[in-house]
Every structure is written in C-alpha cells, then in structure tokens.
Amino acid sequence: MTALGKLLRTTAIKLAVMYLGVLTAASAVLLVYVSQQTASVMRDQIVETVDAEITGLSDQYRIGGIRRLVAAVDARSRQPGASLYLVTDFAGNSLAGNIQQLSSAVLAEADGQIQRVRYTRFENEKSYEALVRVFGLTGGYRILVGRDLAEQQYFRGVLAESLRYWLVVVVLLGLLTWVFVSRRVLKRIDAMAATSRRIMNGDLSERLPVDGSGDEFDRLATSLNQMLERIEALLYGLKDVSDNIAHDLKTPLTRMRNRVESALRENTDENGAGARQALEATIEDCDYLIRTFNALLRIARVEAGSSDAEMHDVNLGALAGEIAELYEPLAEDEGATLELGPSQDLTVSGNRELLAQALVNLTENALKYGKDSETGIASVVIGVEQDKGEACLYVRDKGDGIGEADRDRAARRFVRLEASRSEPGSGLGLSLVQAVAHLHHGELELKDGEPGLKAVLRLPLKDGASGVKEHEG
Known part of the structure; x- marks a missing residue:
C-alpha cells in the first residue's frame, strides 16, 4: 500500500489522470x-417531409373529397418506407392507413400540431415511435x-456506441501515456535522485x-553537471588550499615563536641588539603573512566579481610598455634582461589596475623562475599579440618552463612547483592572474615558450577593436 500510495502521488499519475x-x-x-444537433436537423427534415405529404393529400381531398383521400392514403400506405398514414370516421374506425393501433387521445387532438406518439403497425405487435400531425375533416373524419x-x-444508438468505444480508446491512451511517462520520465527522475544521493554521500x-x-x-x-564540476573543483581547491596554508603559514609562525622564545631566553646584551634583531625578523615574517592574507582576500574579491572592479577601455600595448x-x-640590477617584444595596440574592456597587477605577477614569476639553467640569467620578453580574435598579453x-602535466595545477592557490619551497613566495601569483582572467571573461594559458615558458593572458577584444603594431623592443 505504501508503494501504491507513493505511485499515486507521482506527477506522472496525476498528469495521466488529468489528461x-x-x-x-x-x-x-x-x-x-453532435448528437443533439443531428437529432434537431433530422427532426426538422421529418417535419418538412410530413408537411409535404399533408400538402399532397390536401390537394386530393379538395379535388375528390373523402373517397379520393381514402384511396390516396390506401395507395401510399402500401408503399414501403417510414411514412405513416391513417384516416378514421367519426366513430374512430380505420378507413385506410398503415397503423393498426393508436391512442384515441392522439386522434382527439386534431389541431394539426406536431406530436410524438407510440403506435403499432399491421405487420407485428411491436410498438414504435413517430412524429405525426392530426387534422379534423368535415363529417367527423380524421x-x-x-x-x-x-x-x-x-x-442516436450509433453515436452512443461510438461514445462508448471512444471512452475505451481514451482510457487506453491514458494508460499508454502513463506507461510512457513511468518508463521514461520517472525512470530518468529516479536516476537523477539516485545520483544525487550518491553525491550527498560524498x-x-x-x-x-x-x-x-x-x-x-x-x-x-547538463546544467547541473556543470554546477557539480564547479563545486567539485572548488572543494578540491579548498582542500589543496587548506593543506598548503597549513604548510606555508606554519613555518613562519614556528620561526616567529622560536625566535621570540630564544630572544627572551638568551638575550643578555645591555643594548638589546639581539632582541631588536629578533623583532625585526619577526616583523618581516608578519609582513609576509599579511601579504599572503591580502593576496587571498584580493583573489576572493576578484573571483566574486567585486563591485569596485570598474571596467574601462584599456590599451594593452601601452600597459605592456x-x-x-x-x-x-x-x-638589470638582478643581472637579468627584460625587453618589450612586438606589441599591438589592442583595446579590451577591463580594470586597468587588476590587469596591471596580473602582468606584474607574470613578470615577477618570469624573473624569479625563468633563469636559464646554464647561465643562471633570466631573459624575459613582454608583448601583446592578436590570436583567434582575442587579445593575448x-x-x-x-628558463626550464613548466611540464605539461603540472600546468593545470600551477595556477591553484599555494601550489609551488619548487619541491624545496626555498624561494620566497606564497604560490598565489598565478592564482590571482587566473582570477583576473576569469573576471574579464578570458583565460590564463601556460604553454611551451620554445624554450622556457610562455604565460598568456587571453582576453576578449572590445567590439570593433583591432590592433596595429606600434611598440617594438
């Protein structure tokens, strides 16, 4: 009964019953x-036929009197068909006609009005229905x-039978509809529900x-799957962020605690130089932590489409210069080389400050990690080009570049491909660049620079914008 009740409460059953x-x-x-209209039309036709018969018999009566009328009625009564005739004398005795028995009350009302009566034919005793008119004649004849x-x-019987058959067809159609809905629609809904339960289970x-x-x-x-993919990526990203935060922030916090504890325990100089040095180092670590959290907050604001990120026309060629x-x-101070490569004046709609910050992050990463493995010198080129209708900064x-297997995770928060993690940094630079790209409906693309790495910020061009070569380093 529980399963039946559940089935009866389904939308499919309700729709099938409603249809x-x-x-x-x-x-x-x-x-x-249709039945009423047809009956009305047929009744009108019967009345017209009866009136036409009356007109013809009236002419016979006017020409030859009662004798001729009786002869005409007798002749017509012998013909097959649905027409009915009867002539009676003043005592109600039948003189001619094809009706054996009729209520005397019908003949008594000889006013010419159309009447529905029951009668019996000469052929059998079965009672029939008819529409008749009765007129009185001279001498008491009717x-x-x-x-x-x-x-x-x-x-009308055919219509009623058709209605019964049609109702059977409608019921069968309703059952077929229910079967279709239950087998296809409910099956898919149940599959979605089962999948949702597995997702909720982890x-x-x-x-x-x-x-x-x-x-x-x-x-x-499809829409829900896209949402699930986004949720899965965010959850795994949150896990990675949590793991990396625990690793990256635990180290400076531990150093700070140990340094302060050591300064308190071992500081014996009179001018407090050791304590001052410990405090300065602690301030540096605090600044690092503050920068890390500021970067996280900025990435969060950018990913959320912060309202303070006002969009204006930005010339990428000028920005790169x-x-x-x-x-x-x-x-030059670090012994590296940086030059402006061939650049086009391409205009995009974006936030200049965020685009500049993204380019700064890419430049600093290139100067830090893009050193030639043989010479130890970084050689960096900044440029702007147009590719497939998009602006590419x-x-x-x-340098050694980034392996293809690591490029997808390189832009995740706190991900640092340097295994020793000895270089300064928090692993948030590319994360911010990717967030800026998504805010501007673009993408960050890391590919082989042949040699080295080519980090490309692909952005949609402003409508109608085109670029011509203007800057060249």
Whole structure:
C-alpha cells in the first residue's frame, strides 16, 4: 500500500489522470453536442417531409373529397418506407392507413400540431415511435400523417456506441501515456535522485545521466553537471588550499615563536641588539603573512566579481610598455634582461589596475623562475599579440618552463612547483592572474615558450577593436 500510495502521488499519475479526465469530458461534450444537433436537423427534415405529404393529400381531398383521400392514403400506405398514414370516421374506425393501433387521445387532438406518439403497425405487435400531425375533416373524419423515428433512434444508438468505444480508446491512451511517462520520465527522475544521493554521500565524481536526446531533462542534467564540476573543483581547491596554508603559514609562525622564545631566553646584551634583531625578523615574517592574507582576500574579491572592479577601455600595448619600463631597471640590477617584444595596440574592456597587477605577477614569476639553467640569467620578453580574435598579453622566459602535466595545477592557490619551497613566495601569483582572467571573461594559458615558458593572458577584444603594431623592443 505504501508503494501504491507513493505511485499515486507521482506527477506522472496525476498528469495521466488529468489528461484522461479532460479528454473524456471533452469527448462527451462533443458527442452530446453532435448528437443533439443531428437529432434537431433530422427532426426538422421529418417535419418538412410530413408537411409535404399533408400538402399532397390536401390537394386530393379538395379535388375528390373523402373517397379520393381514402384511396390516396390506401395507395401510399402500401408503399414501403417510414411514412405513416391513417384516416378514421367519426366513430374512430380505420378507413385506410398503415397503423393498426393508436391512442384515441392522439386522434382527439386534431389541431394539426406536431406530436410524438407510440403506435403499432399491421405487420407485428411491436410498438414504435413517430412524429405525426392530426387534422379534423368535415363529417367527423380524421386524417393522420407522420413519419417513423426508427432512423433517428438508430443514429442516436450509433453515436452512443461510438461514445462508448471512444471512452475505451481514451482510457487506453491514458494508460499508454502513463506507461510512457513511468518508463521514461520517472525512470530518468529516479536516476537523477539516485545520483544525487550518491553525491550527498560524498562521491563528488558522480554526474547526472544524459542520454543525448537534447530534451529538457538533458538540458537540466547538463546544467547541473556543470554546477557539480564547479563545486567539485572548488572543494578540491579548498582542500589543496587548506593543506598548503597549513604548510606555508606554519613555518613562519614556528620561526616567529622560536625566535621570540630564544630572544627572551638568551638575550643578555645591555643594548638589546639581539632582541631588536629578533623583532625585526619577526616583523618581516608578519609582513609576509599579511601579504599572503591580502593576496587571498584580493583573489576572493576578484573571483566574486567585486563591485569596485570598474571596467574601462584599456590599451594593452601601452600597459605592456609601462610594465616593461618599470621593471627593466630591476631586471638589470638582478643581472637579468627584460625587453618589450612586438606589441599591438589592442583595446579590451577591463580594470586597468587588476590587469596591471596580473602582468606584474607574470613578470615577477618570469624573473624569479625563468633563469636559464646554464647561465643562471633570466631573459624575459613582454608583448601583446592578436590570436583567434582575442587579445593575448604574454610574458615569455627562457628558463626550464613548466611540464605539461603540472600546468593545470600551477595556477591553484599555494601550489609551488619548487619541491624545496626555498624561494620566497606564497604560490598565489598565478592564482590571482587566473582570477583576473576569469573576471574579464578570458583565460590564463601556460604553454611551451620554445624554450622556457610562455604565460598568456587571453582576453576578449572590445567590439570593433583591432590592433596595429606600434611598440617594438
């Protein structure tokens, strides 16, 4: 009973019952209307036929009196058909006609009005229905002219039988609809529900089934699968962030604690130089932590589409020239080379500050990690080019690059491909660049620089914008 109750509460059953009820009601109304209209038309035709017969018999009566009328009625009565005739004398005795028995009350009302009566023919004792008119004649004679209703009743019987058959067809159609809905729709809904339960139980790799039909269930499943992929990526990203935060922040915090504890325990000099040195180092570690958390907050704001990121037209060629000019002296101080490569004045709609920060992060990464393995010198090129209708702001170095297997995770938060993690940094630079790219409906692409690494920030061009070569280092 529980399973039956659950089945009866399903939308499929409710829809099937609703469709069945609507079709049945509509069919019944239609057939009743057709039946009534047909009966009305047939009644009018019968009345017209009776009136035509009366007109012809009236002419016979006017020409030859009662004798001729009786002869005409007798002749017509012998012909096969549905027409009815009867002539009686003043005592109600039959003089001519094809009616054996009729109620005397019918003949008594000889006013010429159409009447529905029951009668018996000479051939058998069965009672029939008819529409008749009765008129009184001189000398107490009565004449009845009518037409049998068997054809009309037969037609109504055919309509009633058709209604019964149609109701059976409607019920079968309703059952077929329910079977289709239960086998296809409910099956897919149950599959979605089962998948959802497995996902809630912790299996984030599960996806809703898509059968490729392109119907509304496929569209819904595709959208939900995209959402699940995003949720899975965020959860795994959160796990990686948690692991890396525990590793990266635990080390400076431990150093700070040990340094302060050592300074308190071993500081014996009178001027407090040891304590001062410990505090300065502690401040540096605090600054590192603050920078790390500021970077995390900024990435979070950018990924959330922060309202303070106002969009304006930005000339990427000019932006690349400014960053190259700003970092060229710093590169020379470190013994590296930085130059502005061929650049196009491509205009995008974006936030200049965030795009500049993204380019700065790529440049600093290239100067830090893009050193040639033989010479130990970094050689960096900044440029802007157009590719496949998109603006590409790139930074290329001649270092060892990033293996193809590591490129996807390189932009995750706190991911540092340097196993020793001895170089300064928090592993958030590329994460911020990727967040800026997504905010601008673009993407960060890491590919082989042949040699080295080429980090490309691909952004959609502003409508109607095109680039011409202007800057060349």
